[in-house]
């Protein structure tokens with residue numbers, strides 16, 4: 049069976065890998081000249097089942113209004129992006145109803161926990177050929193400054209325990225013992241939740257190195273090739289029309305991030321996936337910024353990840369359409385928000401030493417990824433993973449492989465399909 053996978057981000061490469069390992073002949077295509085050039089390039093590096101809540105939390109509508117146009121806020125809607133977001137936005141808000149939000153959180157948590165098992169299995173199977181991507185099963189510590197939000201998060205974490213997310217409640221003394229870098233902010237903290245099964249790793253290195261192994265094992269990879277249209281024959285997926293000519297395939301997985309709706313619309317498939325912009329900075333760790341544990345600062349909505357001798361700071365959610373330009377003010381606001389926790393960080397953004405980056409998360413309006421079959425036989429999806437694409441990559445790829453090959457999936461697919 050010849051399967052084309054569109055998109056060489058972490059989702060597309062992992063999907064292609066799983067399909068090839070199961071015996072399919074795989075052709076992987078990406079418009080960019082290098083793999084992991086989109087949202088997968090310099091993300092927060094966290095593999096966190098603990099962070100499974102969709103972003104459409106109950107009350108998000110009021111937050112969006114409060115933050116409208118405020119350039120220093122963690123959640124920003126650019127007024128010019130509003131017209132293009134209406135349909136998606138209404139569904140995003142409809143899914144913020146408490147019952148749906150809680151159901152989607154559990155679906156995400158179960159998928160994330162499965163994905164973390166899969167990433168372990170993948171590494172075991174690769175053995176000495178191994179993948180070097182700074183993977184560390186370090187656990188992740190979520191910090192709180194406000195007892196009410198800690199209590200809310202604790203309750204949400206308790207709800208996820210039966211789908212495989214373990215956590216520990218840490219008081220401030222325990223936090224400082226485990227992460228001495230937080231001593232200067234001891235008085236601001238009220239406690240933390242530690243998730244021992246969470247992990248960290250560099251998504252771009254994972255993607256690039258996994259693709260290199262896949263190619264040695266026979267995968268065909270076409271960089272710099274844009275898929276323009278999907279053609280059907282007698283109602284079934286048949287051909288990909290690309291910038292370099294047609295490519296025939298028995299099946300195709302659309303894994304091209306927030307661009308997926310463009311390819312599906314002409315086939316009458318409406319996909320509620322929109323780009324949500326985020327920023328990261330990658331800087332060398334020095335005495336003032338040396339972290340042992342990856343941290344999530346709940347109040348300031350930023351993450352801080354020690355990644356292979358460097359420190360990755362990431363955060364912000366910005367609805368700015370498809371604008372991929374890097375706004376230094378937004379990058380500086382990530383730094384500002386991180387300095388509330390890690391006071392040794394420099395006060396000013398230095399673009400020479402801090403490697404600022406911006407990427408567009410492919411966010412589904414539902415808040416869970418969109419995986420598997422469509423109404424067109426032979427056409428499958430793996431997109432919409434939003435702020436959790438790195439975490440979901442191996443689990444989502446395994447579920448999509450099962451669908452393409454007609455195998456029973458390892459998890460129930462409720463809430464994960466079109």
Ligand SMILES: Cc1cc2nc3c(=O)[nH]c(=O)nc-3n(C[C@H](O)[C@H](O)[C@H](O)COP(=O)(O)OP(=O)(O)OC[C@H]3O[C@@H](n4cnc5c(N)ncnc54)[C@H](O)[C@@H]3O)c2cc1C
Pocket residue numbers: 054055056057058059060077078079080083084085086087088089090091092093094095096251273274275276303304305306307325326327328351362363406407408409410430431432433434435436437438439440
């Ligand atoms: C600031 C930031 C921090 C984040 N932190 C984390 C984190 O800590 N943990 C986590 O789990 N997730 C995190 N994420 C989310 C995660 O990075 C994304 O969900 C994930 O990278 C999405 O991967 P993807 O492969 O779907 O998309 P992408 O990586 O964007 O890949 C899509 C690819 O499709 C290609 N493409 C598009 N259209 C076409 C076409 N027509 N033809 C051919 N190719 C095409 C593009 O060139 C691109 O390479 C973060 C995201 C951001 C922005």
